Amino acid sequence: MAHIIVVGNEKGGAGKSTVSMHLATALARMGHKVSGLDLDLRQRTFGRYIDNRRAFLKKAGLDLASPALTELPEVKPNALRPGENVYDHRLSAAVAGMERDNDFILIDCPGSHTRLSQVAHSLADTLVTPLNDSFIDFDLLAHTDADATKITGPSVYSEMVWNARQLRAQAGLTPIDWVVVRNRMGAQRMVNKEKMEAAIKMLSKRIGFRIAPGFNERVIFRELFPRGLTLLDLKDIGVKQLNISNVAARQELRDLIKALKLPGVTADF
Numbered sequence: 001m002a003h004i005i006v007v008g009n010e011k012g013g014a015g016k017s018t019v020s021m022h023l024a025t026a027l028a029r030m031g032h033k034v035s036g037l038d039l040d041l042r043q044r045t046f047g048r049y050i051d052n053r054r055a056f057l058k059k060a061g062l063d064l065a066s067p068a069l070t071e072l073p074e075v076k077p078n079a080l081r082p083g084e085n086v087y088d089h090r091l092s093a094a095v096a097g098m099e100r101d102n103d104f105i106l107i108d109c110p111g112s113h114t115r116l117s118q119v120a121h122s123l124a125d126t127l128v129t130p131l132n133d134s135f136i137d138f139d140l141l142a143h144t145d146a147d148a149t150k151i152t153g154p155s156v157y158s159e160m161v162w163n164a165r166q167l168r169a170q171a172g173l174t175p176i177d178w179v180v181v182r183n184r185m186g187a188q189r190m191v192n193k194e195k196m197e198a199a200i201k202m203l204s205k206r207i208g209f210r211i212a213p214g215f216n217e218r219v220i221f222r223e224l225f226p227r228g229l230t231l232l233d234l235k236d237i238g239v240k241q242l243n244i245s246n247v248a249a250r251q252e253l254r255d256l257i258k259a260l261k262l263p264g265v266t267a268d269f
Contacts, residue, residue: 001099001100002035002098002099002100002102002103002104002105003103003104003105003125003126003262003263004095004104004105004107004123004124004125004126005023005104005105005106005107005124005125005126005127005128005260005262006106006107006109006120006121006123006124006126006127006128007019007020007023007106007107007108007109007128007129007130008107008108008109008117008120008121008127008128008129009109009111009129009130009131009137009140009157010111010112010113010117010140010156010157010160011111011137011140012111012112013111013132014111014130014131014132014137014183015130015132015183015184015214015215016046016108016109016111016130017040017045017046017049017108018215018221019128019130019181019183019214019215019256020036020046020049020106020108021046021049021050021228021230022215022230022231022232022253023106023128023256023257023260024036024050024067024104024106025053025065025066025067025230025232025233026230026232026253026257027067027103027104027106027262027265028065028066028067029064029065029232030265030266030268031065032103032104032264032265033068033101033102033103033104034067034068034102034103034104034105034106035067035068035069035070035098035101035102035104035105035106036050036067036068036069036070036105036106036107036108037069037070037072037094037095037098037105037106037107037108038069038108039072039091039107039108039109039110039114039116039117039120040108040109040110040111041072041110041116042110043110045108046108047069047071048225049225049228050066050067050068050069050228051069051228052225052226052227052228053066053227053228053229054066054228055228056227056228056229057228060237062236062237064233064236067106068102070094070097070098071094072090072091072093072094073090073093073094073097074090075089075090075093085115087114087115087116087119088115088119090116091116091119091120091123095123103264104262107120107123107124109121113156113160118160118163118164121160121161121164121176122163122164122167122168124164124176125174125176125177126176126177126179126260126262127161127164127176127177127178127179128179128181128260129141129157129178129179129180129181129209130181130183130214131180131181131182131183131200131214132183132184133182133183133184133185133192133193133196134192134196135148135192135195135196135199138196138199138200139155140155140156140157141154141155141157141158141180141203141207142154142155142158142199142203142206142207143155144199148195148196148199149195149198149199151199151202151203151206154207158207161176161178161207162207164176177210177261178208178209178210179209179210179211179212179259179260180200180204180209180210180211180212181212181213181214181256182196182200182211182212182213182214183214183215183216184214184215184216184217185213185214185216210259212255212256212259212260213252213255213256213259214252214256215249215252215253215256216248216249216252218245218249219245220245220246220249221249231246231249231250231253232250232253234246254267255267
């Protein structure tokens with residue numbers, strides 16, 4: 001059965017789709033069979049990323065390892081059981097169709113609370129939550145006092161993850177491995193960065209997640225989107241010499257994959 005990776009939080013702009021595309025492509029390039037599912041039915045950034053990749057590779061005559069993309073199937077009303085939610089049925093049908101033919105299923109969730117996102121979290125073997133290095137984003141996980149030195153209580157997203165964990169426990173499934181990924185951290189040792197680090201470590205012990213390094217803000221991520229490419233594809237499209245920023249970004253991806261500890265995966269690329 002496929003290992004299900006869910007990339008989610010309830011705030012836009014945290015880098016979910018960038019993390020999703022790089023993880024999915026890295027796994028595919030390492031020889032794993034990967035299928036993606038984009039639950040942001042309106043914006044569909046992850047899905048567009050894969051669509052762009054298909055179109056570019058076809059036009060360029062290139063054959064690069066790529067994740068597949070699965071769409072939520074349409075469901076006839078008479079296929080629903082009494083009281084069953086149509087979105088639950090569509091998501092379950094999509095995952096069931098992918099499970100036996102893939103090593104990994106990567107589900108990219110929208111930056112808002114939806115029924116689809118809620119159900120997807122309960123399916124996660126590994127939950128990846130990108131978080132910008134800001135207390136505005138941190139507030140999604142927990143509330144702090146004015147000095148940001150004391151956690152005063154969990155927030156909406158943490159409560160949703162807790163509910164997802166309870167559902168998995170009731171179903172006899174393995175616990176979710178929850179990994180919070182710190183994106184856009186400044187290079188300098190600033191007061192805000194130190195406070196964020198202390199708060200995240202404190203919260204990780206309290207509600208049970210691991211912490212992993214993420215991506216810094218880099219122009220290359222935005223530049224590659226129209227062609228559906230990632231940092232790992234640069235040499236394949238003729239870039240002979242990577243600049244310092246590109247080399248650093250590849251190392252960030254390597255560090256992230258190592259930190260996720262996915263089954264059967266090493267960061268050799």
